[in-house]
Amino acid sequence: MTTISWRDWLLSDTPDSRWQARLGRFYLGWLTFARNPLGMLGLAILIVLVLCALFAPWIAPHNPISGELGDRLLPPSGEFWLGTDQQGRDIFSRIIYGARTTLFIIGLVAVTAAPIGLLIGTTAGFLGGWVESVLMRLTDAFLAFPKLILALAFAAALGPGLENAVLAIALTAWPPYARIARAETLAVRNSDYLAAARMTGAGPLRLLIGHIMPMCIPSLIVRVSLDMAGIILIAAGLGFLGLGVAPPQPEWGAMVSEGREQILDQWWVCTYPGIAICIVSLGFNLIGDSLRDVLDPRGS
Amino acid sequence: MIEIQDLSVIFGEAGQRVVAVDGVSLRVLPGESFGLVGESGSGKSTILRAVAGLIDHWGGSIRIDGHPVGRKRSRDFYRLVQMVFQDPFGSLHPKHTVDRILSEPLIIHGLDDAEARVRAALDQVQLGPSFRFRYPHQLSGGQRQRVAIARALILSPRLILLDEPTSALDVSIQAEILNLLDDIRRDLGVTYLLVSHDLGVVAHMCDRLAVMRQGALVEVASQGDLAAGALREPYSQQLMLASKGYDRAVVNSFTDT
Amino acid sequence: MQEKSGIILDVEDLNIRFDTPKGEFHAVKDVSFRMRREKLAIVGESGSGKTQTGRAILGLTQGRISAKRLAFHDTSLLGLDAAGWRQIRGRRIAMVMQDPKYSLNPVMTIGDQLIEAGQRSLAPGSVRSRALEMLEAVKIRDPLRVFNAWPHELSGGMGQRAMIAMMLMAEPELLIADEPTSALDVTVRLQVLAILDDLVKTRDMGLIFISHDLNLVRTFCDRVLIMYGGRVVETRMARDLRAATHPYTQGLLACSPEIDRPTRRLATLQRDPAWAEAPAAAPGAAPADTGS
Numbered sequence: 001m002t003t004i005s006w007r008d009w010l011l012s013d014t015p016d017s018r019w020q021a022r023l024g025r026f027y028l029g030w031l032t033f034a035r036n037p038l039g040m041l042g043l044a045i046l047i048v049l050v051l052c053a054l055f056a057p058w059i060a061p062h063n064p065i066s067g068e069l070g071d072r073l074l075p076p077s078g079e080f081w082l083g084t085d086q087q088g089r090d091i092f093s094r095i096i097y098g099a100r101t102t103l104f105i106i107g108l109v110a111v112t113a114a115p116i117g118l119l120i121g122t123t124a125g126f127l128g129g130w131v132e133s134v135l136m137r138l139t140d141a142f143l144a145f146p147k148l149i150l151a152l153a154f155a156a157a158l159g160p161g162l163e164n165a166v167l168a169i170a171l172t173a174w175p176p177y178a179r180i181a182r183a184e185t186l187a188v189r190n191s192d193y194l195a196a197a198r199m200t201g202a203g204p205l206r207l208l209i210g211h212i213m214p215m216c217i218p219s220l221i222v223r224v225s226l227d228m229a230g231i232i233l234i235a236a237g238l239g240f241l242g243l244g245v246a247p248p249q250p251e252w253g254a255m256v257s258e259g260r261e262q263i264l265d266q267w268w269v270c271t272y273p274g275i276a277i278c279i280v281s282l283g284f285n286l287i288g289d290s291l292r293d294v295l296d297p298r299g300s
Numbered sequence: 301m302i303e304i305q306d307l308s309v310i311f312g313e314a315g316q317r318v319v320a321v322d323g324v325s326l327r328v329l330p331g332e333s334f335g336l337v338g339e340s341g342s343g344k345s346t347i348l349r350a351v352a353g354l355i356d357h358w359g360g361s362i363r364i365d366g367h368p369v370g371r372k373r374s375r376d377f378y379r380l381v382q383m384v385f386q387d388p389f390g391s392l393h394p395k396h397t398v399d400r401i402l403s404e405p406l407i408i409h410g411l412d413d414a415e416a417r418v419r420a421a422l423d424q425v426q427l428g429p430s431f432r433f434r435y436p437h438q439l440s441g442g443q444r445q446r447v448a449i450a451r452a453l454i455l456s457p458r459l460i461l462l463d464e465p466t467s468a469l470d471v472s473i474q475a476e477i478l479n480l481l482d483d484i485r486r487d488l489g490v491t492y493l494l495v496s497h498d499l500g501v502v503a504h505m506c507d508r509l510a511v512m513r514q515g516a517l518v519e520v521a522s523q524g525d526l527a528a529g530a531l532r533e534p535y536s537q538q539l540m541l542a543s544k545g546y547d548r549a550v551v552n553s554f555t556d557t
Numbered sequence: 558m559q560e561k562s563g564i565i566l567d568v569e570d571l572n573i574r575f576d577t578p579k580g581e582f583h584a585v586k587d588v589s590f591r592m593r594r595e596k597l598a599i600v601g602e603s604g605s606g607k608t609q610t611g612r613a614i615l616g617l618t619q620g621r622i623s624a625k626r627l628a629f630h631d632t633s634l635l636g637l638d639a640a641g642w643r644q645i646r647g648r649r650i651a652m653v654m655q656d657p658k659y660s661l662n663p664v665m666t667i668g669d670q671l672i673e674a675g676q677r678s679l680a681p682g683s684v685r686s687r688a689l690e691m692l693e694a695v696k697i698r699d700p701l702r703v704f705n706a707w708p709h710e711l712s713g714g715m716g717q718r719a720m721i722a723m724m725l726m727a728e729p730e731l732l733i734a735d736e737p738t739s740a741l742d743v744t745v746r747l748q749v750l751a752i753l754d755d756l757v758k759t760r761d762m763g764l765i766f767i768s769h770d771l772n773l774v775r776t777f778c779d780r781v782l783i784m785y786g787g788r789v790v791e792t793r794m795a796r797d798l799r800a801a802t803h804p805y806t807q808g809l810l811a812c813s814p815e816i817d818r819p820t821r822r823l824a825t826l827q828r829d830p831a832w833a834e835a836p837a838a839a840p841g842a843a844p845a846d847t848g849s
Contacts, residue, residue, distance in 0.1 A: 013434065013438050014430040014431075014433075014434065015433040015434065016433065017433060018397065018399060018433060020433065021397050021399075021433040021434065021435065025435065191390060192385045192386070192387060192390040192391040193390060193391050193392055193393045193394075195352075195354050195383075195385065195391075196383070196385060196391045196392075196393075196448070196451065197393070197404075198353075198354065199352060199354070199378055199381075199382060199383050200378060200404060200405040200408055200451070200455070201375040201377075201378040201379075201405070201408050201409060202404070202408055203408075206408070210404070211393055214393075214395045215394075215395065339742035339743065339744065339745075340713075340742055441603075470602040470603055470769065471602070471769070471771070471809060471812055471813045472602060472808065472809065472812050472825065472826035472828075474812070474813075475812035475813070475814075475823040475824065475825050475826070476825050478814065478823055479822055479823055479825065482822070497742065497743070498814075499743075499816050500813065500814040500815055500816055501814055503814060503815070503816045503819055504814035504819055504820070504823065505814075523819060526816060527816065527817055527818075527819050528817075529817065538744060539743065539744065540816060542743040542744045542746070542747050543743055543816060544772075544776075544815075544816060544817075545772050545773055545775065545776030545777070546747060546750050546751075546754075546773060546776040546777035547747075547776060548751060548754070550747065551747045551748060551750075551751040552751075554744060554747075554748065
């Protein structure tokens with residue numbers, strides 16, 4: 001089979017199997033995504049981030065945890081590409097290892113906050129009545145606080161540490177997802193295809209999971225990827241305030257915090273981790289924007 | 301097949317109550333094709349939805365196949381009664397393939413041999429097996445409506461509710477779908493309750509029809525009466541004349557609504 | 558020259574093309590017709606190019622237009638600039654769309670919208686009285702109430718009447734109506750048609766009536782263009798429509814169910830791809846010689 005016939009197979013209007021139909025749909029989405037150069041740039045940034053996290057020990061030239069005190073606060077050079085911090089650790093190596101922390105946080109937040117929001121939002125929208133009132137007022141209560149403040153309160157209560165930081169962020173991230181999921185559910189609730197599904201005798205659980213949730217997921221994915229930048233910043237903020245990762249572990253926000261005393265004389269200590277945060281946040285924003293074009297055709 | 305006694309449906313809260321259906325009684329015989337005709341707001345679709353169990357705040361009594369039905373319908377009810385919706389672009393889940401749309405009812409009702417049943421249903425609506433794994437967006441309006449009809453047939457119901465099944469389609473496609481529905485009724489002996497604003501469609505499809513206006517039943521007539529222009533009530537006459545095309549004299553004769 | 562023969566719109570070899578990701582889509586192919594002050598119908602099914610043809614006359618299509626001639630009286634509508642269009646649109650050619658729900662501005666009263674439509678061509682003092690007059694002309698019994706009403710307060714038929722009144726504010730010479738009555742109930746539909754009928758007669762206006770309903774067009778219009786796949790396949794006087802010779806027209810007529818002639822089976826249309834390809838050489842296609 002040549003590449004051309006693969007393309008034809010994927011884009012076929014007459015698929016022969018469930019898998020071909022599903023893959024074809026996925027491929028069509030990919031083609032739309034690939035048309036947007038900025039989205040592809042975002043994807044490239046994400047891939048680099050993942051590669052850094054996976055292959056950190058091979059990429060990083062120095063030990064990220066301990067350094068030579070003699071090498072304190074050296075400017076960028078051939079040996080230390082981005083300079084060293086006040087403990088003589090190589091900043092480049094710490095940024096590479098920090099990618100693991102960042103990826104861990106956003107990955108865990110995404111797989112916890114989004115499903116919670118989805119479940120609460122669709123249940124509220126589908127059942128209506130007092131269930132909806134209770135769930136949505138709870139959501140509103142969470143939304144009433146600024147995210148960072150709420151995350152700070154949770155993190156402070158739970159104590160410092162990576163897992164607690166993730167938990168604190170996840171607890172503050174779900175309410176917007178619940179709102180989106182509920183709005184989508186309300187749009188779907190009175191549709192003919194849901195009435196048709198009721199006419200097949202489908203129970204509420206099947207309607208919720210099989211018919212309503214698939215309609216909510218696209219806009220949720222878009223929103224989550226747009227929120228990633230914010231989550232990275234909150235995680236960095238918690239790290240900066242000392243409520244994130246325990247000290248020797250490299251974390252970008254904490255690194256910025258550690259360098260703030262030397263910001264005028266040894267600018268590289270906090271600048272490079274800051275740039276890393278910027279680039280990754282930007283990458284997720286670009287991906288989110290581009291995904292919106294693929295998954296949510298109403299906007300375009 | 302259907303016996304409706306004194307059916308009333310009221311929408312809205314106490315302040316703004318709209319009486320959508322006002323004390324309607326009618327009987328549909330087994331194997332019959334019965335039409336409900338009327339203009340928008342006449343309550344014809346509301347009756348259909350009350351029979352289907354899609355609205356639950358109605359008063360009066362509905363008996364189907366001799367058994368009274370309540371507000372909530374059992375799973376078995378849907379093996380007896382199915383529905384085809386007006387808009388074929390809205391009644392198929394956009395993220396489900398034809399295969400999933402047709403096999404889901406089989407799974408819900410625990411029927412075996414899904415593979416063969418799905419194939420047979422597609423065959424029945426004259427869609428080949430090549431349509432099985434397509435998504436709705438890969439189908440034309442007529443093809444979608446055929447899939448919707450196949451979904452209604454797959455549980456072998458004895459009563460099919462048709463809610464303006466062709467009003468969103470071009471006339472040439474409408475002819476194909478109406479012929480298909482006619483074939484199905486002849487082959488399977490199912491009962492149809494058809495709602496339409498188009499008297500031509502009702503005249504073609506139905507043995508008897510009821511003319512509705514503002515939630516009330518105006519009159520029940522036979523296909524022969526309609527073809528011969530022998531409707532009793534002035535409103536039905538007006539509706540019939542209006543459906544035959546533009547005629548200045550007819551417009552001038554309208555009693556105001 | 559043209560004024561003498563009474564031709565108000567002259568279209569010759571109109572083509573409309575769209576660029577799509579899958580390549581060029583040729584929506585309208587070599588459409589030619591001339592019209593006088595008459596009721597001309599453009600009929601076809603979805604995708605026939607009837608709507609695009611109507612929109613092209615007002616320069617409202619998104620596609621690329623090319624034509625040998627596209628002239629309103631002596632003004633060529635090809636390559637008209639923004640100022641040129643402002644002289645034409647709404648003043649000399651007006652358009653009524655399918656659904657008043659979407660073509661009336663929901664945040665302006667009907668009266669304000671009528672006044673806005675007439676502002677440019679009428680003296681400031683007379684606009685209001687003319688608006689009320691127009692509401693009366695479309696047989697609205699209580700013009701003042703409708704004048705002060707918001708679009709959501711009107712029924713479909715009433716909204717469409719208000720829309721037509723708005724289009725008439727500037728006394729256009731040509732009205733293009735794209736499925737103006739499809740969203741309306743049958744009885745209301747006929748009442749709106751009667752209003753259009755009167756306006757054509759009393760105001761000496763041309764009407765292009767775009768529709769999918771052959772039966773309606775046969776009884777309402779003077780002349781009918783039947784379109785298929787972007788091409789005009791047949792042109793006929795409406796009263797002779799049943800004598801149509803093109804297999805597509807015959808097929809369309811045969812497949813619509815009729816009240817007084819119930820048949821066991823409806824005829825179905827056997828489509829021939831050649832209809833959309835072959836030049837429109839059907840007999841009876843001599844547009845310039847027919848008409849009132």
